[in-house]
Amino acid sequence: MQEAGRTIAQAADEDALFHALINTAIDGIVVINEQGIVQVFSPACERLFGYAPEEVLDCNINMLMPEPYRSQHDAYLARYLETQIPHIIGIGREVVGQRRDGTTFPMYLSVGEGMLKGSRIFVGIINDMSETRARDNRIRELQGELLHVTRMTLMGEMASALAHELNQPLTALLNYTGAARHMTGHLGEPAAKLAEVLDRIAEQAERAGLIIRRLRNFIEKRESIRAPEDINKAVEEAVELGLAGMRGGDIKRRLGLEPGLPALLIDKVQIQQILVNLIRNAVEATSGLPRGAVTITTHKNGDAVEIAVADTGTGIPAEVESRLFHPFVTTKAHGMGMGLSICRKIAEAHGGRLWLAANSEEGATFILRLPVPAPEPAP
Structure with a gap:
């Protein structure tokens, strides 16, 4: 009698231990019989799948699987019972589960x-891989972004070398043009038109040289240098640089620069980087469209100066607007999506803002807001 009592007590202890393990396990635990009917459904499984125990117990385990696995599971189980050849039993693998709301993980x-x-039972231990997969996906995204940045760095180095190489033949072109102009000086009236053409060649060569010098300054790696700058002059230079090499001959360019604006304490090259990006985007958005126009304006608004770049182009798709300033988001077929993200960071580093404003008509308007430096206190 005492022996029977000890056996019953031992069984009760083992049962209590079993339930304690089931109820405290971090991973989900589910037990099924040979027919695939759920016998045990742990609290961790409740959290994973969203089912209450009474909704799952005595039901087929395949209710926790998406198709086509749901329809195939009974056949898999029957084949194992017949052949004893395991495909997952004793091995373990990554599979897909389906929650009560129909989502999978x-x-x-x-x-x-x-x-x-x-009776034969099968015990399944389930580890949610959602965070691991999300982390793996993020690592892959970061690796892709790193490749983008690497290519962009290489492009910058190539552009700097190209600007240096182009500057030499342009200098030679200017020298040869000056010599030709000097040689035509004694030819009298017949050479007047030739002299005019040579003057135009020299003028365009000087302009090309100026663009190249600005390009080299633009892409040169250096520390940020802030100084008081005439923002209207910086805008005019950015327009010239932004339109260089662009195919936008039919696009109207409008400048509306408010006179008398206060000097801004900025890194001119960085601010021009923002403006060049916005201007080139605007030109690309309006290219090939009838009545295409790009308008750049400046004006003082409170304690800041606002620069607006507006176009009459195709506009920004609604699904892109909320992510427009995120890295590697682009509306261009061959764009890398870094420009606006970097531009916003530059603006914020200057204590300013960059945003997409609501457009009353078609197209898009970007506004760059830069603070006016506070006046120095009188001595």
């Missing part, structure tokens, strides 16, 4: 086989 499933009260 990746999980690692380890399945073991045992006997309980003379």
Whole structure:
């Protein structure tokens, strides 16, 4: 009698231990019989799948699987019972689970086989892989972004070398033009038109040289240098640089620069980087469209100066607007999506803002707001 009592007590202790393990396990635990009917559904499984125990117990385990696995599971189980050839039992692998709301998630499933009260059971231990997969996906995204940045760095180095190489033949062109102009000086009236053409060649060569010098300053790696700058002059230079090499001959360019604006304490090259990016985007957006126009304006608004770049182009798709300033988001077929993200960071580093404003008509308007430096206190 005492022996029987000890056996009952031992069984009760083992049952309590079993339930304690099931109820406290971090990973989900589910137990099924040979027919695939759920016998145990742990609290962790409740959290993973969103089902209450009474909704799952005595039901087929395939309710936790998406198609086509749901329809195939009974056949898999029957084949194992017949052949004893395991495909997952004792091995474990990554599979897909389906929650009560129909959403799916990746999980690692380890399945073991045992006997309980003379009947065969299968114990599944489920580890949610959602965070691991999200982390892996983010790593892949970062690797892709790193490749983009690497290519952009290489492009900058190539552009700097190209600007240096082009500057030499342009200098030679200016010298040869000056010599030709001098040689035509004694030819009298017949050479007047030739002299005019040579003057135009020299003028365009000087302009090309200026653009190249600005380009080299623009892409040169250097520390940020802030100084009081005439913002209207900086805008005019940015327009010239931004339109260089662009195919926008039919696009109207409008400048509306408010006179008498206060000097701004800025890194001119960085601010011009923002403006060049906005201007080139605007030209590309309006290229090939009838009545295309790009308008650049400046005006003082409170304690800041606002520069607006507006176009009559195709506009920004609604689904892109909320992510427009995120890295690697672009509306261009071959764009890299870094420009606006970097531009916003530059603006914020200057204590300013860059945003997409609502457009009353077609196209898009970007506004760059830069603070006016506070006046120095009188001595």
